[in-house]
Amino acid sequence: MNTIKNTPLALVTGASRGIGRAIAETLAGAGYDLVLTCSRTLPELSGLANSLEEKYGIHCTAQMADASDPVAMDRLFASLDHLDVLVNNAGISYIGLLTDMSVEEWQRVINTNLSSCFYTSRLAIPLMLLKHSGRIVNISSVWGNVGASMEVAYSASKGGVNSFTKALAKELAPSNIQVNAISCGVIDTAMNHCFSPEEMNALREEIPADRLGQPEEVAKLVLQLIQAPTYLTGQILTLDGGWQ
Template sequence: MNITKNAPLAMVTGASRGIGRAIAEALAGAGYDLILTCCHTLPELQEAAASLEEKYGITCTAVTADASDPSAIEKIFASLDHLDVLVNNAGISYIGLLTDMSVDEWQHIINTNLSSCFYTSRLAIPLMLQKHSGCIINISSVWGNVGASMEVAYSASKGGVNSFTKALAKELAPSNIQVNAISCGVIDTAMNHCFSPEEMDTLRKEIPADRLGQPEEVGQLVLQLIQAPTYLTGQILTLDGGWQ
């Protein structure tokens, strides 16, 4: 990887599109060099990385890595000697009855959405301890707070992310490392394109803000969390237009 030694460095998982892409844009605009990961869409991620480098004059490395595979994450960190910001954004969904879900499907959801936060954080923390500073931000969901019918595994994984965030924040607070999560409502991304226009319109009407959230708003909040006082840690910030 072509990493600049003294430049601030951020890693964003699941960054080829949607929320991850918007977070990468916000960080690049703030001057961060980037490591961006994806599982299946490397050409798209490489195109995004090249665009960010040209637009912001930063260094951006695109890497194929399955967030649910600890060995893939270890390969990325093997070449790193510093890291300032980690954004755990990689995530997948499953919509259907729990009784129709296979064991493999359950494990895939849990490993991708929850275990991935462990795989990255355990390797990022030693790098942050070197500077006695750092920021870990986990992208969660309102369903992690209240649960959703037909999305039991997804809700369970995001509830786990919330607890992971709170517990790790307490562990790292003495070391001046912040750990927070953003609990997203309905964000206008490809993950929600499985719903019909009629279903999305009904959902929109339930949201007091009367619209879906935009990926760029999540990116803005990530940047605000990084720039926030270090006393802000262990928080699950809900970004949902007043919905839940």
């Protein structure tokens, strides 16, 4: 895999669609070589990787690697000899009463949304320490800030991501590694297609911007965080059209 040490390399988890796909496109356009992961949709991710290589002239690797599986992450990072940017984007939701949720469903949400940040970060940090620099961006949610009825597990996982971000930023600041998170509002992705048109219209009416956010807007903010002054760390930036 990418062995040119002076070429910036970014790893994006959950990159086959939605926000992750937009992040991959934006970083490729900015000249980053990429390692992209997914848990199930490798043909779709491979198609994206080939398209980005052809369009932007960068090197892009697609890997079937579940971010919630520490063994899979160990295998993935064993093939890397450097890393400049880590974007923890992999995430799933669960909508329903807490009392109807099984232990397995709870663990799946927590592992995918929160534990994955630990699995990747603990392996990325030694690579970043080699250059005494690096950027970690975690994709969070407004529900991690305020909580949502019927989304207790999701809210808990994203609240954990926010605390994880703040604590790790303090730990890594002396090593010139910045850690920040983006707290997303309602973004127009497949994750929200479970809602009816009526429910989406009602939700849209609550948002001062009067529209859903676009994955490309999240991606642009990721790039801005990566390019921001190094003094910017430990921050949870809310991107929600003024909603919360």
